[in-house]
Amino acid sequence: MRTLITTFASAALASCFVTAPVAAADTQQVFEFYCTQCHGPGGKGDGPNVTKDFPVSPRNFTNAEEMNKLSDADMKNVIMDGGPSASKSPMMPPWSKTLTEEQVDGLVKHLRVLCQCEGKQG
Amino acid sequence: MKSITTMALGAAFLIAAVSQGQADPAEGKAVFEAGGCGDCHYTEGPAREQTIEDQLSKKGPELWYAGSKFQEAWLAAWLVDPKPIRPLKYNSLKEDNPGDHPKLADADAAPVTEFLMSLTSDEVESGAVKPKKNPKGRQIFTKKMPCNGCHEYTGRKKKILGGRSGPSLVEAGVRLNPDWILAYLQKPTVFKPVKMMPVFVGLLSDKDMMNVARYVASFEPKE
Numbered sequence: 001m002r003t004l005i006t007t008f009a010s011a012a013l014a015s016c017f018v019t020a021p022v023a024a025a026d027t028q029q030v031f032e033f034y035c036t037q038c039h040g041p042g043g044k045g046d047g048p049n050v051t052k053d054f055p056v057s058p059r060n061f062t063n064a065e066e067m068n069k070l071s072d073a074d075m076k077n078v079i080m081d082g083g084p085s086a087s088k089s090p091m092m093p094p095w096s097k098t099l100t101e102e103q104v105d106g107l108v109k110h111l112r113v114l115c116q117c118e119g120k121q122g
Numbered sequence: 123m124k125s126i127t128t129m130a131l132g133a134a135f136l137i138a139a140v141s142q143g144q145a146d147p148a149e150g151k152a153v154f155e156a157g158g159c160g161d162c163h164y165t166e167g168p169a170r171e172q173t174i175e176d177q178l179s180k181k182g183p184e185l186w187y188a189g190s191k192f193q194e195a196w197l198a199a200w201l202v203d204p205k206p207i208r209p210l211k212y213n214s215l216k217e218d219n220p221g222d223h224p225k226l227a228d229a230d231a232a233p234v235t236e237f238l239m240s241l242t243s244d245e246v247e248s249g250a251v252k253p254k255k256n257p258k259g260r261q262i263f264t265k266k267m268p269c270n271g272c273h274e275y276t277g278r279k280k281k282i283l284g285g286r287s288g289p290s291l292v293e294a295g296v297r298l299n300p301d302w303i304l305a306y307l308q309k310p311t312v313f314k315p316v317k318m319m320p321v322f323v324g325l326l327s328d329k330d331m332m333n334v335a336r337y338v339a340s341f342e343p344k345e
Contacts, residue, residue, distance in 0.1 A: 032215075033178075033318060037285070037287040038271065093267060093271070
């Protein structure tokens with residue numbers, strides 16, 4: 001029994017190191033540094049790049065109705081591979097060579113906080 | 123008469139030589155340091171930034187590869203009459219660029235230009251990029267990986283288009299060394315390792331990057 005507990009404890013400890021989640025503060029910084037250029041500081045799709053000539057409206061992350069249509073996997077996919085990977089605009093560039101997968105996972109969680117929604121499951 | 127002509131020619135040559143960059147880089151470095159330019163710009167490479175905090179702590183662009191990045195004539199003129207290159211304040215996405223970069227006197231601008239142009243990087247291959255408007259470069263710049271989402275440029279009918287978070291690329295052809303544009307795309311960790319611009323290595327081919335570099339380097343002054 002003691003061995004079993006030790007094994008579980010070790011496994012739990014190891015998983016902390018292997019899959020340590022990105023701290024919320026780090027995610028907030030990543031969001032502000034990269035995403036707000038187009039999506040705006042509050043995630044409403046009103047960043048400084050969105051001039052009247054900007055060809056599309058960047059997604060408003062606070063629109064729960066629209067955000068609920070997306071699963072976490074959908075969002076991760078678009079962040080990593082860009083808008084065209086989901087038949088959306090290339091104005092959303094692929095960030096797969098810039099951000100780590102861990103950072104992207106953190107961003108997906110952050111977007112769920114902004115929309116106050118759980119999104120499409122599965 | 124002959125000696126007067128010779129003297130006049132000699133004087134003209136001397137003036138031309140001085141104006142064509144015969145100033146002393148060491149003198150320029152002294153002016154740069156005495157003027158406090160180093161408070162906002164660091165001039166010794168390699169790049170120091172490793173984190174977003176590192177980047178955000180900078181007050182102005184790094185200049186340790188200025189001689190590989192800029193064109194000398196543009197730099198000399200800009201130091202005397204600096205116009206904003208970035209629509210927004212450095213490292214800010216909220217405030218407009220106040221356009222308050224200090225101006226240098228002509229006598230200081232020449233040696234400072236020489237100093238900055240002496241700061242080069244071996245990572246930039248000289249003579250690799252020949253500026254040319256090309257449809258493939260334009261297609262990537264405006265559609266495939268839209269650089270214009272973040273960078274201003276001159277569109278049709280001389281209208282300034284594009285986003286505001288990155289440095290303006292209007293007239294980039296007179297400001298930037300075409301070879302540096304390519305190197306900046308191909309070697310994202312060398313010059314500015316932490317930046318708001320995505321890394322395109324592995325997403326754009328070298329040929330694509332060359333086309334973009336040639337296209338951007340063809341951006342000329344407004345008529």
